[in-house]
Amino acid sequence: MSDGMGNPAIAGIIVTHGRLAEELLRTAELIIGHQEEFYAISGSDLCDENVIGKIREIIGKRGDAKALVFVDYFGGSCCINSVRAVEGEEGVKVMSGVNLPILLSFATKRGTMPFEEMVDHLIRRGRESVKVIDL
Amino acid sequence: MVILFRIDDRLIHGQVVLGWGSALKPDRIVVADDEIAASEWERNLYASAVPPEMKVSILSVPEAAAQLKGGVFKGEKVILLVKHPKSVLALMDLGFPVSEVNVGGLHYREGREKVLEGVFLDAAERAVMRELAKRGVVLDGRALPGSPALKLNSRVV
Numbered sequence: 001m002s003d004g005m006g007n008p009a010i011a012g013i014i015v016t017h018g019r020l021a022e023e024l025l026r027t028a029e030l031i032i033g034h035q036e037e038f039y040a041i042s043g044s045d046l047c048d049e050n051v052i053g054k055i056r057e058i059i060g061k062r063g064d065a066k067a068l069v070f071v072d073y074f075g076g077s078c079c080i081n082s083v084r085a086v087e088g089e090e091g092v093k094v095m096s097g098v099n100l101p102i103l104l105s106f107a108t109k110r111g112t113m114p115f116e117e118m119v120d121h122l123i124r125r126g127r128e129s130v131k132v133i134d135l
Numbered sequence: 136m137v138i139l140f141r142i143d144d145r146l147i148h149g150q151v152v153l154g155w156g157s158a159l160k161p162d163r164i165v166v167a168d169d170e171i172a173a174s175e176w177e178r179n180l181y182a183s184a185v186p187p188e189m190k191v192s193i194l195s196v197p198e199a200a201a202q203l204k205g206g207v208f209k210g211e212k213v214i215l216l217v218k219h220p221k222s223v224l225a226l227m228d229l230g231f232p233v234s235e236v237n238v239g240g241l242h243y244r245e246g247r248e249k250v251l252e253g254v255f256l257d258a259a260e261r262a263v264m265r266e267l268a269k270r271g272v273v274l275d276g277r278a279l280p281g282s283p284a285l286k287l288n289s290r291v292v
Contacts, residue, residue: 017149047242048145075184077148083180 008065010110010118011037013058014098015051015082016072018042028103035107037065043078051078055085059092066091066115068106068122070098093119101129137165137203140215140233142223143240146171147184147191147216150240150278155214156189158280162211163190167199167226168218196222200229220256220263227270235273238264238287250290253278264291 012035014021021040029035039058043051059067069086071079074096086092095102105125110118138159143151146166155161164185171177172195185191190211194202202208203215203226217223227233238254241247247255254276256264264287268274274287
């Protein structure tokens, strides 16, 4: 898979409280099918060092690809640990407030645009998806 | 006034800010940790996790002891956080009196053994807890205000 310009696709890593990460990924795959380079880490049973270690292990083997770390709650331990894990890494960003529309958009669009554009697109997509349904 | 003194290796995070924060409505969170206080990057990281309605102080253990004793936080409801059990002893040895400490989050890592859900201690930490118990400190083992409170004193002896 590539970003449409010959670069390897962006890797996705979901890091959350509870079992949300696995369930988000599983649910996204129910909708759009199996995804490569998409990982889920649940922080519940792990100490901080193990969460950080798992994230580093994944971003360490991504080669030239960019990576996006999705976390559930801004300021939570998953967020703090993710920021710590990617400190100093080029081409890796941490995005908080993950929801299903963001992940679906990421999975279906990550081969089609450059990294920075992808990040902006996902933030827009996430925000647009939060609304009162008033028909 | 310190309304909650907690040992939690994650320091500022959801359980503290939301779980305890919504029950106790603190004005300020004080972190006492030498390593974090010494790094601007670490201080900024933890400060970013504090909601706008709470103030935050990230201090070394000696600074924290001096400010707590000196009445800097008088009139404020304070949640005091340390990462390591030994920091509780250090604060006491610096003259900050402690009668009770909440043992909330010491997560599993190699060498640590489970004491209760969410609380794992290694041998050195257990020795510190024993010393705290010996000095009459109540060890309140509990992740959240609504969790069943387990007095750890008898479990660490």
